Amino acid sequence: MKGLSFAHRLELFGEAIALRLPDHSTISYLQLAKLADQYSGTLNKVVPAHSLLALRFSSTLSAVVAYLAALRCGKALLLLAPDLADSQTLALVERLQIAALIQSSGEIQLTACQQKVRSDCALLLSTSGSSGSPKSVMLSLQNIEANARAICDYLPIESTDTAITALPLHYSYGLSVLNSHLYQGASILLTEAPIMSKDFWQQTRDFHISSLQGVPFSYQLYRQLRLERMPRPALRYLTQAGGKLNSSLTDYVQQLSSTLQKPVYLMYGQTEATARIAYLPPKLIQQYADCIGKAIPGGELLLRDPGTKNLITEDFTEGELCYRGPNVMLGYASCADDLTSTGVLTELSTGDLAERLPNGLYRIVGRLSRFLKIQGKRLQLDHLEQQLSVLTDPVCCAGTDDLLVVAYTQQEPALAEQIQQLLREQLQLHPALYKILQLDALPVLSNGKADYQALLQLATESSHAN
Amino acid sequence: MSNDLIQTNTAKLTAAFATALVVADTQIHDDLAYNSIKEWDSTAHMLLIAELENVFDVMLDTDDIIDMSSVAQAKAILGKYGVAF
Numbered sequence: 251m252k253g254l255s256f257a258h259r260l261e262l263f264g265e266a267i268a269l270r271l272p273d274h275s276t277i278s279y280l281q282l283a284k285l286a287d288q289y290s291g292t293l294n295k296v297v298p299a300h301s302l303l304a305l306r307f308s309s310t311l312s313a314v315v316a317y318l319a320a321l322r323c324g325k326a327l328l329l330l331a332p333d334l335a336d337s338q339t340l341a342l343v344e345r346l347q348i349a350a351l352i353q354s355s356g357e358i359q360l361t362a363c364q365q366k367v368r369s370d371c372a373l374l375l376s377t378s379g380s381s382g383s384p385k386s387v388m389l390s391l392q393n394i395e396a397n398a399r400a401i402c403d404y405l406p407i408e409s410t411d412t413a414i415t416a417l418p419l420h421y422s423y424g425l426s427v428l429n430s431h432l433y434q435g436a437s438i439l440l441t442e443a444p445i446m447s448k449d450f451w452q453q454t455r456d457f458h459i460s461s462l463q464g465v466p467f468s469y470q471l472y473r474q475l476r477l478e479r480m481p482r483p484a485l486r487y488l489t490q491a492g493g494k495l496n497s498s499l500t501d502y503v504q505q506l507s508s509t510l511q512k513p514v515y516l517m518y519g520q521t522e523a524t525a526r527i528a529y530l531p532p533k534l535i536q537q538y539a540d541c542i543g544k545a546i547p548g549g550e551l552l553l554r555d556p557g558t559k560n561l562i563t564e565d566f567t568e569g570e571l572c573y574r575g576p577n578v579m580l581g582y583a584s585c586a587d588d589l590t591s592t593g594v595l596t597e598l599s600t601g602d603l604a605e606r607l608p609n610g611l612y613r614i615v616g617r618l619s620r621f622l623k624i625q626g627k628r629l630q631l632d633h634l635e636q637q638l639s640v641l642t643d644p645v646c647c648a649g650t651d652d653l654l655v656v657a658y659t660q661q662e663p664a665l666a667e668q669i670q671q672l673l674r675e676q677l678q679l680h681p682a683l684y685k686i687l688q689l690d691a692l693p694v695l696s697n698g699k700a701d702y703q704a705l706l707q708l709a710t711e712s713s714h715a716n
Numbered sequence: 717m718s719n720d721l722i723q724t725n726t727a728k729l730t731a732a733f734a735t736a737l738v739v740a741d742t743q744i745h746d747d748l749a750y751n752s753i754k755e756w757d758s759t760a761h762m763l764l765i766a767e768l769e770n771v772f773d774v775m776l777d778t779d780d781i782i783d784m785s786s787v788a789q790a791k792a793i794l795g796k797y798g799v800a801f
Binding site: 444447480674 | 738750757759760761762763765778779783785
């Protein structure tokens with residue numbers, strides 16, 4: 251197909267419906283292209299050339315038009331959570347020298363900043379969901395196009411399908427749903443209704459939604475809502491990504507797939523690879539749900555020795571999971587200077603430890619870098635320790651994707667409350683997702699380094715005691 | 717239904733909301749609604765349902781779970797399962 255990306259080819263689908271809105275109005279591909287071009291006109295007029303823009307990306311028509319307009323007219327765009335706090339937004343504007351901030355409504359606010367961005371950078375995504383992390387991933391138009399194409403190759407998306415914004419659009423997984431449906435000429439319902447609301451489930455029925463997506467936390471909600479009992483004849487398949495399912499959720503997903511008689515795609519990815527890296531063919535879900543599966547079409551998975559970086563070719567041998575493919579990012583941008591970098595990354599080191607089975611499937615067995623994925627959001631533990639050290643020092647963070655553990659030694663009664671407040675306000679973490687421990691001493695290994703395993707053990711023991 | 721039982725149920729309901737939403741008991745009143753305070757988000761809602769099912773020993777239907785959009789509504793729904801307020 252002609253055109254630089256799906257965003258440039260909208261017109262090709264003509265009168266087919268691209269976007270559906272909760273009030274049942276529809277926007278055809280042709281209309282969407284026109285709206286995007288009108289908006290591009292405004293952008294070209296008011297925003298300095300080659301500068302960086304940021305968009306509060308809500309699941310609304312005006313925000314989607316702004317996103318597509320930026321892609322079509324070649325303006326680099328950083329996607330923000332629609333509710334990102336003003337203080338965090340300002341910090342990002344300052345750090346990345348963002349020239350204009352686009353509100354969800356499409357309103358453009360110019361800043362005094364102006365910083366040139368490398369010409370091949372089309373999109374910037376935050377590595378950690380909504381926390382406004384200063385570290386962003388730079389993606390090219392080719393990255394976005396390649397990942398959308400690969401997704402359409404392995405997921406059964408049809409042009410008659412209607413997806414729903416079950417995940418936020420500023421999040422790489424949520425964005426990939428929009429992109430792949432626009433790639434295929436299918437439609438997507440833009441809803442801001444939370445998945446735990448009556449509106450959302452009414453919409454899945456009324457709009458004949460064809461697929462549902464979810465991070466592990468979403469599947470916890472689906473389980474509580476007893477999705478398997480909801481009659482949704484139009485629903486054809488489900489996808490899951492954003493972190494590994496724990497064993498009880500794995501059981502649930504297997505049951506869900508067999509009860510509904512519908513395929514569930516377990517997927518693996520990273521924002522650094524635009525979104526998707528690997529998937530498990532759904533017919534393997536009953537037997538291999540602990541595997542991430544195989545690389546998406548056009549990509550390649552490999553294992554390297556974490557020390558020597560040598561390629562590992564033997565089966566059942568642990569190594570760092572690496573990925574090559576046209577969707578691997580250009581690089582990171584943590585500050586304005588990074589925006590003019592010239593390097594191109596060809597291989598992505600995921601930070602996950604994995605092994606390969608004789609049948610070619612990959613299985614994650616651990617993690618090299620210290621981060622948790624809580625409710626689909628990446629949480630850098632070292633970074634969190636730095637944040638918390640303002641309140642108390644020493645402080646140590648460990649945990650699993652289900653539970654963050656924070657331990658400190660200082661005997662100050664108000665501290666637990668202050669830590670809780672920070673976790674709540676800056677990271678939006680519910681108390682059920684973490685445990686704060688006051689210890690006489692933080693556990694250390696014989697080499698003097700923090701013993702995270704021991705800390706985790708202490709936390710599990712103390713919850714059994716309760 | 718005795719007044720004692722109603723009082724006990726109201727206290728249990730308030731406690732369940734306070735635990736799930738992590739707010740003070742005094743903030744729990746009939747008009748409090750889903751998504752009206754930042755504490756009552758999807759996570760809290762999920763924990764709230766689990767807490768209510770546990771405390772009142774009921775198994776809520778899907779429609780009731782997503783219908784439970786305020787404290788008053790929670791009382792009305794639990795009423796259908798024989799919990800008096």
